[in-house]
Amino acid sequence: MTKVRKAVFPVAGLGTRFLPATKAVPKEMLTVVDRPVIQYVVDEARAAGIEHFIFVTGRNKTVIEDHFDIQFELYDTLEHRGKVEQLERLRSMQPAPGETSFTRQQVPMGLGHAVWCARDLVGDEPFALLLPDMIMQSDESCLKGMVDLYAQTGNNIVAVQECDPAETHKYGIVAKGADVHTGFEISDMVEKPAKGTAPSNLYINGRYILQPQIFDLLAKQERGAGNEIQLTDAMLKLGKEQPLYGYHYRGETFDCGSPDGFVEANIAFAMQRADLRDVVINTVNRLSARKG
Numbered sequence: 001m002t003k004v005r006k007a008v009f010p011v012a013g014l015g016t017r018f019l020p021a022t023k024a025v026p027k028e029m030l031t032v033v034d035r036p037v038i039q040y041v042v043d044e045a046r047a048a049g050i051e052h053f054i055f056v057t058g059r060n061k062t063v064i065e066d067h068f069d070i071q072f073e074l075y076d077t078l079e080h081r082g083k084v085e086q087l088e089r090l091r092s093m094q095p096a097p098g099e100t101s102f103t104r105q106q107v108p109m110g111l112g113h114a115v116w117c118a119r120d121l122v123g124d125e126p127f128a129l130l131l132p133d134m135i136m137q138s139d140e141s142c143l144k145g146m147v148d149l150y151a152q153t154g155n156n157i158v159a160v161q162e163c164d165p166a167e168t169h170k171y172g173i174v175a176k177g178a179d180v181h182t183g184f185e186i187s188d189m190v191e192k193p194a195k196g197t198a199p200s201n202l203y204i205n206g207r208y209i210l211q212p213q214i215f216d217l218l219a220k221q222e223r224g225a226g227n228e229i230q231l232t233d234a235m236l237k238l239g240k241e242q243p244l245y246g247y248h249y250r251g252e253t254f255d256c257g258s259p260d261g262f263v264e265a266n267i268a269f270a271m272q273r274a275d276l277r278d279v280v281i282n283t284v285n286r287l288s289a290r291k292g
């Protein structure tokens with residue numbers, strides 16, 4: 001079975017839910033504690049064994065490319081000042097030459113269109129797709145669990161997790177079929193089901209392993225919801241041709257594309273840091289007391 005070596009990161013969205021912050025700064029570069037959101041997602045992919053990182057970018061996103069490049073002046077200054085710890089941290093996150101590729105979507109015509117823009121860079125092999133808005137906190141990387149399931153089953157894998165049953169109309173929801181190894185067969189998939197009609201409360205949380213046939217389907221895919229080319233529409237067709245498996249992720253997911261998820265992520269990641277945990281607790285206690 002072909003190893004999953006490449007990951008696609010669609011970062012061409014306009015981030016309208018996060019204006020005005022995203023007017024000049026890409027939402028993927030907003031920081032959760034002290035790392036840009038995109039760094040968390042790239043780190044997750046690397047921890048899952050990904051070797052090549054493909055970014056589908058757009059206008060005003062060049063700073064993402066700069067973030068993953070070497071900054072000679074900065075590295076040199078840190079070295080001269082003996083800031084070894086900071087230097088080592090930067091170097092540990094640095095992709096090696098040739099490990100990254102960037103292509104432009106040119107027109108933000110939807111997630112499905114953004115993924116299709118990566119077709120030549122991915123080529124004829126399975127690939128991981130990570131939505132950079134969604135960052136995760138768990139002992140084992142979500143994508144690592146999916147790669148392990150892929151090694152047992154092949155085909156296409158979609159990560160899901162539980163949401164509040166009253167919130168299913170906001171997400172892509174899957175119906176669960178028979179268990180297969182550490183995953184299960186997906187028997188149906190519905191994008192934003194009307195209230196009370198969802199087949200489960202398992203929502204698609206932004207991590208996929210897909211076969212390259214998805215590109216042929218995306219090329220023919222017509223515009224759907226929001227007049228955009230929707231990935232879910234093409235995946236429903238893919239599911240008719242090839243098995244689709246679900247991977248039930250049990251950690252935390254934060255939607256950093258919206259202010260509430262972003263605030264939650266900052267609190268959750270700060271609480272994990274020995275030097276910041278008390279800062280969060282003391283601040284919340286102090287401000288809660290003031291408000292009350």
Ligand code: UTP
Nearest residue numbers: 010011012013014015016017108109110111114
């Ligand atoms: P979202 O719908 O969450 O991103 O797309 P958005 O369009 O930037 O958000 P809002 O609604 O305006 O705030 C999910 C992912 O797909 C990417 C986004 O960058 C995000 O990572 N995307 C979306 C593209 O790359 N291109 C698109 O045309 C649309």
